[in-house]
Amino acid sequence: xxxxxxxxxxxKEEFVEHEPHDLEELRKIVSALRGEHGCxxxxxxxxxxxxxxxxxxxxxxxxxxxxxxDDNLCEELGDVLLQVVFHxxxxxxxxxxxxxxxxxxxxxxxxxxxxxxxxxxxxxxxxEGRALWQEIKRKEKENKK
Numbered sequence: 001x002x003x004x005x006x007x008x009x010x011x012k013e014e015f016v017e018h019e020p021h022d023l024e025e026l027r028k029i030v031s032a033l034r035g036e037h038g039c040x041x042x043x044x045x046x047x048x049x050x051x052x053x054x055x056x057x058x059x060x061x062x063x064x065x066x067x068x069x070d071d072n073l074c075e076e077l078g079d080v081l082l083q084v085v086f087h088x089x090x091x092x093x094x095x096x097x098x099x100x101x102x103x104x105x106x107x108x109x110x111x112x113x114x115x116x117x118x119x120x121x122x123x124x125x126x127x128e129g130r131a132l133w134q135e136i137k138r139k140e141k142e143n144k145k
Contacts, residue, residue: 023085027099030085034093047087054083112136 015029033042057079064073088099113136115121116129123129 026081026085027089030082030089034086034089042086045086045090047090050083050086050090054080054087057083112140 013028013032015025015032021029030042033039034045035043057076060076061073061080064070064076084102085099088097088102092098111118113133114129115136116123116132121132123132
């Protein structure tokens with residue numbers, strides 16, 4: 001398939017379809033879409049206006065899993081990732097949090113809730129792992145009160 005230039009960010013950065021992309025470039029693409037010279041629809045979106053999109057994309061991930069359709073699952077996970085990046089960009093615009101904050105938070109949570117992997121706690125079954133996760137989560141919620 002021929003490479004096709006899709007658009008440019010305000011800094012004149014080119015984004016080319018079918019070239020390799022990474023998370024950092026996806027962030028730049030979303031910023032370009034929401035930027036001054038971006039897409040009017042994308043610029044108008046809010047967390048609230050995107051709720052149905054996020055729900056629909058999650059439902060489509062579940063359908064792809066149920067259908068054991070890896071190609072579609074890959075596409076739908078990309079759509080969910082886009083929603084995460086998009087919502088993070090909206091939040092960053094108002095100074096609430098960034099995608100880096102989302103990544104930091106979930107990484108810290110995975111480390112904290114898996115002391116049997118990242119610490120010295122010992123478990124023997126998947127059920128013990130799930131119970132440990134639930135107990136740590138319960139204590140976190142208690143501490144937030």
